[in-house]
Amino acid sequence: MLDFKYVDVACIKDGLLGVFDGWELDGQLFPNEEDHPQEFDRRYKTYCGDDKPNKIFISSQNVAMVQHRIPVAGGFSVHVKFVPNPKPCNVIARLPNGHYSLRNWGRALNCSFSMIYPERVRVRELTVGEREYTGVAAQVRRSPILGQCAKRGMKDYVEFRAGNGLDPKKMGYSFQMCGVATATTKKLEVPLGCGNSVVRLVSSGDFYNSVDFEFAILEPGESMISACTP
Incomplete structure (x- = not known):
């Protein structure tokens, strides 16, 4: 403010x-x-x-x-003055390491978590394109994690992007996930070895989507990617 x-x-x-x-x-x-x-x-x-x-x-x-x-x-x-935001959406990380949860709060909007570092992202829990509102209650269909969801015709997914600028759509590397991963599921790790990294939750508004993840800066010698520019 x-x-x-x-x-x-x-x-x-x-x-x-x-x-x-x-x-x-x-x-x-x-x-x-x-x-x-x-x-x-x-x-x-x-x-x-x-x-x-x-x-x-x-x-x-x-x-x-x-x-x-x-x-x-x-x-x-x-x-x-910093004021509380009960439903945060787009966020720039203040630190190179940490833990965060992105949600769409049932709304039709895209929310991103941007990191100005090369990062390793570790997905802890994921519910994307699966929790559908039916009246007051919500139903969850358990399905396996899928990749490249947009090509499968799905409108809801989380994508991991990396590049050399702030705009996620202009980044050269992109990997998508959708489905359900619980705390007991084998953890999914994505190395994002460019100058900028982002976790972007794309939501149609038909589902209550969320992704819970940890992020840590890549150490020298860790897996890197070369497609940093479009």
């Missing part, structure tokens, strides 16, 4: 203050335009001169970006 207390950025010489819902790196966006519920011009706002933020800006995930170009004397002051 960004609350701008003071803004003095002149418009001359391309001066501006920019606020972005998400993250940008080398011209690539996270979440990309396909995975964010709002259009780009609603996510990114620029101000200068008398045009100043007149309300508190709240990002839709755990990252927000403030850009500024101040060519003449001036500046700005902003108060930043």
Whole structure:
């Protein structure tokens, strides 16, 4: 949550203050335009001169970006507060190692967990394309883990991507899973040996999907992949 207390950025010489819902790196966006519920011009706002933020800006995930170009004397002051999000979707990892669960909360949306490191992802539990709502209750059909689900005509799956940029759709390596894996199932490991790694949960809204996983940075000599760019 960004609350701008003071803004003095002149418009001359391309001066501006920019606020972005998400993250940008080398011209690539996270979440990309396909995975964010709002259009780009609603996510990114620029101000200068008398045009100043007149309300508190709240990002839709755990990252927000403030850009500024101040060519003449001036500046700005902003108060930043981290507020709880009960249904997180798109997330950038703060650490290279950890444990996380992605869910779609029964909604038709894609949620991603982005890591700016080469990672080894270990799936602990998976329920994707199997838990279907029928009235109040939910039914779970036990099926084996399948790969390359989109090619099988399935609309719900989790994909593991790796590349050299933030946008998952522009990454060169992709592997998909769907089905059910419980805590007693043999653990599934996916090495993602590029500069950027992502776990992306694709959901049609017909199922309550979730994937629980651990991630750890790849050590020198561990299995790497070469298809880092499209």
